[in-house]
Amino acid sequence: MTIIMVMPKQKRFYTLLYAPDVKQHLRTIERKDYSLIRKTIESQLRFEPAVETQNRKPLKRPTVFQGDWELRFGPDNRFRVFYEVDHQLMEVKVLAIGVKFGNRLVIGGEEVLS
Numbered sequence: 001m002t003i004i005m006v007m008p009k010q011k012r013f014y015t016l017l018y019a020p021d022v023k024q025h026l027r028t029i030e031r032k033d034y035s036l037i038r039k040t041i042e043s044q045l046r047f048e049p050a051v052e053t054q055n056r057k058p059l060k061r062p063t064v065f066q067g068d069w070e071l072r073f074g075p076d077n078r079f080r081v082f083y084e085v086d087h088q089l090m091e092v093k094v095l096a097i098g099v100k101f102g103n104r105l106v107i108g109g110e111e112v113l114s
Contacts, residue, residue: 013046014085017093019065021108025097028109033074037097040073041081045092050085064112065095072100080105 026034044056052058055072059082063070067082082096098107105112 011047012090014049014090014092016041016045017091019093019095021065022094022097025108028106029079029097029099033079036074037079037081040071040079041094044071044073045081045083045094049083049092050087063096065107067095080107 065082068084071081078100080098083094096107
């Protein structure tokens with residue numbers, strides 16, 4: 001009898017970097033949501049951040065924060081994370097975190113065009 005072991009390909013993970021403004025964006029969001037935001041960013045953007053899913057999409061037009069991608073999550077998909085991916089450096093740079101209220105997007109306490 002021959003035993004063949006197949007080792008799964010080890011996933012390479014992306015380093016998460018946060019723009020300095022993100023700290024200010026978080027200050028305008030309730031603290032009780034911080035854990036959800038952190039866990040979702042880590043689980044959704046650590047591996048394959050540039051793969052389109054139901055809640056992760058490439059942006060069709062540039063944002064104020066120059067992000068290429070948007071991640072939507074949370075109750076009623078109200079949270080938005082805008083980010084860019086550098087495949088060569090294996091980095092994801094989180095540029096902005098906001099909250100969607102109906103058709104309004106608020107980032108850092110200010111309404112921005114969405």
